[in-house]
Amino acid sequence: MPILFILVLSLFAVNEPPTLKLGLLKYNGGGDWYSNPTALPNLAQFCNKNMGTNFDPNYGTVEVGSLEIFNYPFLHLTGHGNVVFSDREAANLRQYLMGGGFLHIDDNYGMDPYIRPAMKKVFPELEFAELPFEHEIYKQKYNFPNGLPKIHAHDGKAPRGYGLIWKGRLICFYSVECDLGDGWENQEVHNDPPENRLKAMQMGANLVKYAFQF
DSSP states (O other): OOOSOOOGGGGGOTTSOOOEEEEEEEOBSSOOTTOOTTHHHHHHHHHHHHHOOOEEEEEEEEETTSGGGGGOSEEEEEESSOOBOOHHHHHHHHHHHHTTOEEEEEEOSSOHHHHHHHHHHHOTTOOOEEOOTTSGGGBSSSBOTTSSOOOSOTTSOOOEEEEEEETTEEEEEEEESSOHHHHHSOHHHHOOOHHHHHHHHHHHHHHHHHHHTO
16 A cells, blocks of 8 residues: 655645645546546645745645545545545545545535535544634634635635544545635635635645645
8 A cells, every 4th residue: 555645844845846736536327527637737726835844735626535635635525526536445445534534525515415424424423513713713814713714606605624534633624605715716716805715725725734734
């Protein structure tokens, strides 16, 4: 099995070629896992500029059932529709998360009825719990005293951040009614106000910082 993590010190080797990538999780079921193609490259560049990391802006695309997921300490999953994990895929993702990996799920509007049963297959014994605003995920490099920023309207509801907790550690962060990934995209894609895009990037940087624990 591939080693899960490369030494975090390599994040800061700014004079060296990038050695780490963010991962985009490819799933089955018909949902558009490929949404927001400019999101992760922009997030990687933002982290490199503002946190001194050394990410390759060319993210990796990995399938849920592949051992390649163990090469990515941070996985991002998004889309609008159906998400299906086979038994083997669910077991693989479970082992990844229990072994120290981190998954960010971003509901791009319409995913919620599908992702909850899919993740229940991964962790039958766990329930998504809404994280309090005092949780450390909201106060890494950037402080979000009121929780997630609101990037897109969706149903006009307040953004919510949910988590799966395994042995005291947040292993999966699920953003709903927020659209962080859209806020990471190139400005011309959604024409979001600069302040919204900045908040989205800052919250994304918090997720990355939490996942890598640097």
